[in-house]
Amino acid sequence: MAVEVFSVPIFLVVFREALETVIIVSVLLAFLKQTLSGPSHQTVEDLNLHKKLVRQVWFGTALGLIICLVIGGSLIGVFYTVGSNKWDATELDYEGAFCLIASVIITVVGFALLRIGKMQEKWRVKLAAAMESPVRTGRFSFGGTMKRFFEKYAMFMLPFVTVLREGIEAIVFVAGVTFSAPATAVPLPVVVGLAVGGLVGWILYKSGSSTRLQVFLVISTCLLYLIAAGLFSRAVWSFEQQRWSRLLGGDVLETGSGAGSYDIDQSVWHVDCCSPYVNGGNGWGFFNALLGWTNSATYGSVISYNLYWLVVISAFFVLRFKEVKGHWPFMKAKSGGDVGVVSGAPQNSSGSVATGKGTTTTNVVAEK
């Protein structure tokens, strides 16, 4: 791996956002299909309307996607052409900061990714609610025109806004993650992430099976957290290395990966080989990106790595506790009003996935 061309974190972030988008679109399509082209809706009117609305969905999706790509591309382009040269002197500080940002982003995204399987149901609920709303009057806070517009083009607006939102989220995430990776490592994982996300979403839509998806999601989430742990550790390492570099007055480059390239008093282990940074990493860069490998570990990098896992493990236990018991540990059980504030993870829609086989129907139950 002479030039780093594939940033795994970027791939996973893009994948996650793409998947979410596809799920939404698929839910919309399923909804349309069911409401307008089901056995009980065979009129020409219905079919035409269905066609029209399906077109709206795709148009909204495409437009949102294009806008996102333009925004994202120019943002990252500007960043790399304008910004990066100015950082040489404190490069490691920046790298550390970006690793830290990327690590935090991935950590937060990761929680959501694990529950993405529930996304489908969540969106069905949302959509149903959206479709329901025109019936109601008087409580709608938007202006009347806006409301009517939205009603008319709901099938456009929903995917458009969704794609835009997911896309911008992805851009922010990707931007955060990219700063810890060279520019060359950005395009490929973005494309692959979009493709795989789309594919998985499509499979999900077609098969309706969420079990396999769950396996896939768990594996990719595990990878993501391994990466995040490595990034967190590397952030600390970078800050330390910047300090060391400053102490040496730039000579640290002259030392390659040998004696003097690291602070012996901070060193936990150091092997002269296998540096992920020297000569493009020679494959060790891959281990560095994936597992946080370093040929020169410091107390800071080792402790931060382990601490990261400690926090993540604890957080998952806490979340699980919350899921099972309905309230946070060490807090009294409350009524469920505040469910779902944690990290945007969908907390709703329990119990419906397991039976979701080949379904097209969306029933909204709204009884009291």
Next chain:
Amino acid sequence: MTTRLFPLLGLAALAKAATVTYDFSIDWVTANPDGMFERPTIGINGKWPLPIMEANVGDQVIVNAFNNLGDQATSLHFHGLYMNGSTHMDGPSQVTQCAIYPGSSFTYNFTVKQPGTYWYHSHTKGQYPDGLRAPFIIHDPNNPFKDMYDEELVLTVSDWYHDQMPGLLNFFISKANPTGAEPVPNSALLNETQNLTIPVEPERTYLFRMINMGAFAGQYVWFEGHNITILEVDGIYTQPAEADMIYLSAAQRCSFLLTTRNSTTENFPIVASMDTTLFDQLPEDLNYNVTGWLVYDSKEPLPEPAILYEDFDPFDDMTLIPWDNEPLLGEPDRIITLDVIMDNLGDGANYAFFNNITYVSPRVPSLYTALNAGELATDPRIYGEYTHPFVFEKDEIIELVINNIDSGRHPFHLHGRSFQAVWRSEEEAGTFEDSNVTSESFTPIPMKRDTIVLFPEGNLVLRFRADNPGVWLFHCHLEWHVQSGLIATFVEAPLELQKELVIPKNHIDACEAAGVPTVGNAAANLDYLDLTGQNMPPPPLPAGFTTKGIVAMVFSCISGILGVAVIAWYGFADVPKEEPSTIVAPGKAAGAEGGVVEGDGNGSGSGDDASSPTAQKETVVGTISNNGDDEITASGGGRDRVP
């Protein structure tokens, strides 16, 4: 512009051996020789530059040295003097004496038996660059060249630092300097000043005695408009040899004749240019040249020196032939090979090594160990591994092979004698062993001197006869490398020493004042083969994974695996059905549990009818628990529930 000349007394006229006594109070003065920075400097009797020592061959020289520095120990080494019969007057601390502590006195008393150009300097803790350095000229009534010149002048070149050595050394040998980059001097000096003017008369021949007293920088020296004739290097008379430029490494000396022109219409620059290849980096504001002038007429201008664009091509000292025509010494009784290596030790700092040993001072001065060890004095072990000792028998012929594994130039100096320089390779020639050079290639009448430059990645072969009982250091004369350990100890005929040498009480007193033991081996143990407690260098850098590294790695792996396991456990866990009572917050958009349930494949129309099997549940659909999503469902936003 300062005129500071060192005119000599011309003691050569005296034929009888005399006693020359110097009373030196070594103390701090301030000096600013380059006009850029005033700094504390080590002077003698309140003055700096220091007095030139002079004597005639055969004179007894007594130096009463009093350390008035207050904060630093010191000692004096008389560089180049063989000190035959007086190895204890040689000067390096912890080798032939204890360092002279502040407030202590120390008397050096020796007879000079050799003519030539020498110098004296501190040989304690890299101290001499702070000022304690000056020429020592020994006149020769039987100088074979005495009729060839009209006047003698001493001219020194040196480098100058604005910072003091203790601070510079703290940086130099520290983890912050892992490449071992030697501090770069701030200035070059001629006769410890700049813009030196030397008044000369036309058509007159001068004998210049030139000494590089610098800490680090070798210097190229040339006189514009004049050639010079070399007559002596490091105290060894040579067949006269013409040169237009010479290179003097730190501690080297060269005497040469310079005959002035017959007109006085022009003055001529003398240029000394520091060898910048030694410098790790070249500071932009460094003037690595220093200029002086041969002044024929003080009313004429002092011209700027011409800039030389071609590579310097100094005189090759290996081509010199000693005046005494001493032939190559015979096949050696002993060959010692020393590889010059720079490497880092466990404290992260860079050290210099002969083979695998970096020098560390013993607890007892090596000479005292030799004198007190009885028969064991011939066993190198008692001097401690880290003094890198070699014990020679009397009159053995020793061949020293030095291979430069390092990429820098190193001027090597041997105390107590001159050596025959029988072979020196070009740069990057590799080791002597690999270069297939045999003794047939050695110079039949080799050049002799006491300090010689070893080229980068080259090799060097020296021969000498061990005919001077004593304890002598062999070391690189770059003061930085003296401190980073590029030193070996030659113990020569120690049993002879035991018979003839008595250490003066004055010297023992200095040890007592310094709290340094005077008996025992390098570890000050009286069981001479027990070296426990000897001074040692830092341990080597840990190689790869040590115990703590393995522990850290294992813990990290466990953390990673545990973390992944927990994530998988969480990811595969079913989200439990929440208790109905917990999901409905009356009047609130609660966390919509179970709100969406699919039917069994029969499209049942738009979602406003209540035909789901789970209809019995109290369910509120509308605002999803994810507050942030509200804007997406704008059309349904703000509703409490769907009817």
